[in-house]
Amino acid sequence: xxxxxxxxxxxxxxxxxxxxxxxxxxxxELVALLGPSGGGKTTVLRMIAGLEMPTAGDIRIRGQRVNDxxxxxxxxGFVFQNYALFKNMNxxxxxxxxxxxxxxxxxxxxxxxxxxxxxxxxxxxxxxxPHQLSGGQRQRVAIARALAPKPSVLLLDEPFxxxxxxxxxxxxxxxxxxxxxxxxxTLFVTHDQEEAMEVSNRIVIIAxxxxxxxxxxxxxxxxxxxxxVARFIGxxxxxxxxxxxxxxxxxxxxxxxxxxxxxQVRLGFRPYAVQISPDLSLYRYRAVLRxxxxxxxxxxxxxxxxxxxxVRARITKEDYSRLGLQDEQEVSFQxxxxxxxxxxxxxxxxxxxxxxxxxPMIAENI
Amino acid sequence: xAGVVRRKNQGSTLKSQRASEESPFAKxxxxxxxxxxxxxxxxxxxxxxxxxxxxxxxxxxxxSMLEEDTIHAIKLTLAITAISVPLNLIFGLAASWAxxxxxxxxxxxxxxxxxxxxxxxxxxxxxxxVVLFGRQGYFGEWLDAHDIKIIFAVxxxxxxxxxxxxxxxxxxxxxVMQQTGSEQEQAALTLGASGWKTFWLVTLPSVKWxxxxxxxxxxxxxxxxxGAVSVVSGHIAGQTDTIPLRVEKLFNGASAASxxxxxxxxxxxxxxxxxxxxxxxxxxxxTDRDFARAQEAGPAVEPPPNESDxxxxxxxxx
Numbered sequence: 001x002x003x004x005x006x007x008x009x010x011x012x013x014x015x016x017x018x019x020x021x022x023x024x025x026x027x028x029e030l031v032a033l034l035g036p037s038g039g040g041k042t043t044v045l046r047m048i049a050g051l052e053m054p055t056a057g058d059i060r061i062r063g064q065r066v067n068d069x070x071x072x073x074x075x076x077g078f079v080f081q082n083y084a085l086f087k088n089m090n091x092x093x094x095x096x097x098x099x100x101x102x103x104x105x106x107x108x109x110x111x112x113x114x115x116x117x118x119x120x121x122x123x124x125x126x127x128x129x130p131h132q133l134s135g136g137q138r139q140r141v142a143i144a145r146a147l148a149p150k151p152s153v154l155l156l157d158e159p160f161x162x163x164x165x166x167x168x169x170x171x172x173x174x175x176x177x178x179x180x181x182x183x184x185x186t187l188f189v190t191h192d193q194e195e196a197m198e199v200s201n202r203i204v205i206i207a208x209x210x211x212x213x214x215x216x217x218x219x220x221x222x223x224x225x226x227x228x229v230a231r232f233i234g235x236x237x238x239x240x241x242x243x244x245x246x247x248x249x250x251x252x253x254x255x256x257x258x259x260x261x262x263x264q265v266r267l268g269f270r271p272y273a274v275q276i277s278p279d280l281s282l283y284r285y286r287a288v289l290r291x292x293x294x295x296x297x298x299x300x301x302x303x304x305x306x307x308x309x310x311v312r313a314r315i316t317k318e319d320y321s322r323l324g325l326q327d328e329q330e331v332s333f334q335x336x337x338x339x340x341x342x343x344x345x346x347x348x349x350x351x352x353x354x355x356x357x358x359x360p361m362i363a364e365n366i
Numbered sequence: 367x368a369g370v371v372r373r374k375n376q377g378s379t380l381k382s383q384r385a386s387e388e389s390p391f392a393k394x395x396x397x398x399x400x401x402x403x404x405x406x407x408x409x410x411x412x413x414x415x416x417x418x419x420x421x422x423x424x425x426x427x428x429x430s431m432l433e434e435d436t437i438h439a440i441k442l443t444l445a446i447t448a449i450s451v452p453l454n455l456i457f458g459l460a461a462s463w464a465x466x467x468x469x470x471x472x473x474x475x476x477x478x479x480x481x482x483x484x485x486x487x488x489x490x491x492x493x494x495x496v497v498l499f500g501r502q503g504y505f506g507e508w509l510d511a512h513d514i515k516i517i518f519a520v521x522x523x524x525x526x527x528x529x530x531x532x533x534x535x536x537x538x539x540x541x542v543m544q545q546t547g548s549e550q551e552q553a554a555l556t557l558g559a560s561g562w563k564t565f566w567l568v569t570l571p572s573v574k575w576x577x578x579x580x581x582x583x584x585x586x587x588x589x590x591x592x593g594a595v596s597v598v599s600g601h602i603a604g605q606t607d608t609i610p611l612r613v614e615k616l617f618n619g620a621s622a623a624s625x626x627x628x629x630x631x632x633x634x635x636x637x638x639x640x641x642x643x644x645x646x647x648x649x650x651x652x653t654d655r656d657f658a659r660a661q662e663a664g665p666a667v668e669p670p671p672n673e674s675d676x677x678x679x680x681x682x683x684x
Contacts, residue, residue, distance in 0.1 A: 098557035
C-alpha cells in the first residue's frame with residue numbers, strides 16, 4: 001500500500017475543500033485524481049505532499065503516518081501545474097537541486113542527472129535556462145527534477161494543463177511509458193476525463209470535496225457509482241420521464257420500467273447505445289438527423305425527434321458511409337440500453353437492455 | 367468576410383499613415399518643447415553645479431573638499447546611509463515577502479502604510495521625531511534621565527533617514543515577488559530544502575535585480591535627504607552636518623569661497639545622482655528582460671474543462 005488517505009478533510013475558513021475522503025493507492029500504480037475544477041482534488045494532492053495540512057484524518061505513505069512530517073521529510077516528487085522551474089538556474093542545476101540539498105557527491109549527481117536527461121529525452125539541453133525551453137521540455141525538466149532524488153511517490157498537478165493540445169497528447173503517451181519504465185507510484189490531478197481515462201490504471205473521482213468513485217477507467221465508465229459520475233465520465237443523454245404502470249414515457253419514446261413506482265424518474269443512455277438506420281421500418285422510433293460532428297474515427301450525430309427532443313448518437317466512420325447517412329435525412333433508431341439515474345448521490349442500478357426490439361443488424365463494434 | 371476585414375485594416379493603415387504624414391510639424395514642436403524643458407530645468411542646472419564647482423580652479427575645489435567639516439559631513443552621510451539602507455533592506459524583504467506570499471487581515475493597510483513616507487512631507491517627518499524624542503517630547507524626560515541623545519544627534523538623523531527611505535525597497539520588491547509567486551519556493555521545499563536554503567537559493571536570486579534596484583534608489587535618497595534630517599540635526603558643524611546640510615550651510619556663507627565650496631560639495635551629490643540614474647536605467651532594462659522571459663516561460667492558462675466527445679475512450683472501451 002503506497003498511499004493511504006483515511007477520512008481526510010480540509011477546511012479553509014468555513015469552506016470544506018475536502019470532506020472526509022478515503023482511498024488507497026497501491027505500489028506502482030498510475031492513478032488519476034479526476035474532478036471538476038475547484039472540486040478539491042489539488043488540495044488532496046497538496047496534502048499528500050505536505051504543502052497543506054489536513055484539518056482531520058490520516059495520510060500514510062508506505063505505511064508510515066506522515067501527518068506530522070514536513071514536506072522535506074516526506075520524500076515525494078511534486079510536479080507543479082506551471083512547473084515552477086527555478087528560472088535563475090539552468091536545466092542541469094534545476095534537476096540537480098534536490099540532490100545537492102541531500103548532499104549527494106558531485107560525481108553521483110552528475111551521473112544521476114545524465115541518467116534522467118537520457119530517460120526524459122533532454123540530452124543536450126543541460127545548459128539551457130527555463131525560458132529557452134518549449135512547454136513540453138519544461139514539463140519534462142520539472143518531472144526530471146521531481147524524480148531525481150528517487151521519491152517514493154510522484155505527484156503531478158494538472159501535468160498537461162499548460163501545453164497545447166498536440167503536445168498534450170504526446171506527453172500523455174510519454175507519461176504512460178515513463179511510468180511503465182520506472183514503475184514509481186504516480187498520482188496526477190486532472191479535470192479532463194478523457195486524459196484520466198487514457199493515462200491511468202485507476203481513477204479517483206472527486207467533486208465538491210467528496211469522493212464520488214474509485215475504479216478502473218472501465219469500471220467508472222460502465223458502472224458509474226452515481227449520477228454525477230455517469231454524467232461526468234463520457235457523454236450521456238439524460239431524459240426526464242414520467243412512469244405509469246411500469247412504462248416510462250418521454251415524447252415518443254417508451255422505456256420498460258417494470259419495478260418502478262409511478263412518478264418522475266431520470267434515465268440516461270450513452271451515445272453508443274443509440275442505433276440508427278436510414279431504413280425507416282427497421283427501428284422503433286423516427287427522427288431527423290440534424291448535425292454530424294466529425295471527431296476522427298468516430299462521428300457524433302444529433303438526431304431530432306418529432307417532439308423536438310435531441311438525442312446524441314455515436315457511429316463509426318465506416319458505418320456512417322455504409323448507411324449513406326446525410327444531414328436532414330429521416331432515420332429510424334432504437335436505444336439498446338439505458339440506466340435509471342438518481343438526483344441524489346444514491347447508488348445506480350446496472351444498465352437495462354431493451355428487449356422488445358429486433359436484434360440489431362448494425363455491427364456491434366461501435 | 368475575410369475580405370471585408372482586410373479592406374478595413376487597409377483603410378485604417380492608410381488613414382494612420384496620412385495622419386502621421388500630416389503631423390511632422392506638431393511632432394517637431396512637441397519634441398523641441400520637451401527638449402527645451404529638459405535642457406533649461408534639468409541639464410543646465412546640473413551642468414552649472416559642475417561649472418560653479420570648478421569656476422575658481424581645481425585647487426580651490428580640492429581645498430573645499432578637504433576642509434575638515436566637509437570631510438566629516440561626508441563621513442557622517444556615509445555612516446547614516448550604511449545604517450539605514452541595510453535596515454530598510456531587511457524591512458523591505460520582510461514586508462514584501464509578507465505581502466506577496468501571505469494573506470492576512472490588514473494587508474491593504476500595511477501596503478498603504480508603507481507608502482506613508484512618500485505622502486508625508488520630510489519636514490513633517492522630522493518634526494514628528496522631535497515631538498517624540500525631543501527635550502519637550504513624549505519620551506524627552508526619560509531619555510534625558512538615561513542620558514540618551516536622539517534629537518540633534520546622529521541617532522535622530524538615522525531615524526529620520528530610515529523613515530524617509532522606508533518605502534523604496536519594499537515598493538520595488540512587492541510586484542516582483544507577486545509576479546514570481548510562491549511555487550518555486552514550494553518546489554524547493556518538496557525537494558528537501560529548508561526554509562533558509564529556499565530563501566537563499568531560490569527566493570533571493572529570483573528577486574535579485576528588483577532588490578538591487580530598490581537598494582540603489584534607497585541609497586540615493588538616504589544620501590540626499592535634506593528636510594527630515596535638517597529638522598532633527600541641529601546643524602552642528604563637524605558633528606551633525608550631512609552633505610546636503612553642509613551644502614546649504616556653505617551656500618549661505620558670506621564669502622565667495624564658500625559659495626564655490628558649496629558647489630564643490632554639491633557636485634558630489636550630482637555625481638551620485640548620475641551614477642544612480644545610470645544604474646537605474648541598466649537595472650530597468652535588466653528587470654524588463656527578466657520579466658519578459660518570465661512571461662514567456664509563463665503562467666499557463668488552464669484550458670476550459672473538456673466537454674468534447676470521448677473519441678479515444680469509445681474506441682478503447684467498446
